[in-house]
Amino acid sequence: MSVTTQEATSDLILIQRAKENHSPAVAELINRYKGMVYTIALNILKNKEEAEEVAQDVFVKAFTKLNLFRMDSSFSSWLYRIAYNTAISRTREQKRAKAYEEEVVATESFEQQAKAFGDLEQDDRKRFLKKAMERLDSDDNLLLILFYYDGKSMEEIAQITGYSDSNVKVKIYRARKKLHEELEKLLKGETKNLL
Numbered sequence: 001m002s003v004t005t006q007e008a009t010s011d012l013i014l015i016q017r018a019k020e021n022h023s024p025a026v027a028e029l030i031n032r033y034k035g036m037v038y039t040i041a042l043n044i045l046k047n048k049e050e051a052e053e054v055a056q057d058v059f060v061k062a063f064t065k066l067n068l069f070r071m072d073s074s075f076s077s078w079l080y081r082i083a084y085n086t087a088i089s090r091t092r093e094q095k096r097a098k099a100y101e102e103e104v105v106a107t108e109s110f111e112q113q114a115k116a117f118g119d120l121e122q123d124d125r126k127r128f129l130k131k132a133m134e135r136l137d138s139d140d141n142l143l144l145i146l147f148y149y150d151g152k153s154m155e156e157i158a159q160i161t162g163y164s165d166s167n168v169k170v171k172i173y174r175a176r177k178k179l180h181e182e183l184e185k186l187l188k189g190e191t192k193n194l195l
Helices: 005-019 023-045 048-064 075-093 110-119 122-135 138-149 154-161 165-194
Strands: none
Touching: 005 023, 005 075, 023 048, 023 075, 023 138, 048 075, 075 154, 122 138, 122 165, 138 154, 138 165, 154 165
């Protein structure tokens, strides 16, 4: 969800207090953003323990460099950019760049897949969506999470990832297409298991 004006103002007050080493303000900022920072790290690293370490590193870096935060952008975008860069650096250090090959697109039509997905119970839909998201590469997964779950705008995602606005649009379009293909494959496999 997008940050409201009230939340942004609240962030600015907390940031001012955090700059003065006010522990409750620091704790509140961490509580407010720890979930998404961890999610970004986890989606890039694909490892819970490493994601937890990176999330801790992100907050240490952020609060060490808090005086560099310009109040002209949202704190969350600035923080998520640090999270993104820190996680990417970790993958380079450990040489864990992962590449996934796309499988052949299933032959079911979009309408059949959408109907099958629509017929599933909500819990099953969530389960299939989670499985399909896990099959995407880190970048695609992160872009979809930032756009759909966190409600970030294309411009905010561009700030976080360092991509141009137009590149973000293209990448989100492609990521949605890949997600659709993965859902289609999962549902086709499930249909075969039922028959």
